[in-house]
Amino acid sequence: MEFHWVDLCIGLFIANAIPHFIVGVMDIRFLCLFGFGAKQNILYSAWNIAWSLGLAWYFHGFEWITHNGLYLGVCLILASYIIGGRFLYERWR
Numbered sequence: 001m002e003f004h005w006v007d008l009c010i011g012l013f014i015a016n017a018i019p020h021f022i023v024g025v026m027d028i029r030f031l032c033l034f035g036f037g038a039k040q041n042i043l044y045s046a047w048n049i050a051w052s053l054g055l056a057w058y059f060h061g062f063e064w065i066t067h068n069g070l071y072l073g074v075c076l077i078l079a080s081y082i083i084g085g086r087f088l089y090e091r092w093r
Contacts, residue, residue: 006059013052014074018081021045025085049078 023030024041033047034040056065065071 004059006055010052010055010059010071013048013055014071014078017045017048017052018074018078020048021078021081022085025081025089 027038032044
């Protein structure tokens with residue numbers, strides 16, 4: 001198995017999206033590239049997701065995204081946070 005810097009960047013971008021989305025939903029002041037607020041962290045999370053998907057698609061193609069179990073698993077976890085995160089936070093806060 002050969003090491004590719006692009007794969008490292010793809011993983012870092014998608015992994016970095018999760019904590020920034022969570023602190024954005026929980027309205028915690030947390031520093032990111034776009035500032036300290038909740039909206040800025042959610043926007044930064046979306047920016048990370050876009051970069052990760054864009055790099056994966058450009059260098060490996062759409063089929064790689066759907067057949068890479070680890071990447072797909074992280075995307076599904078992130079999607080579950082996006083779909084239910086705010087509801088769960090409001091429910092059990």
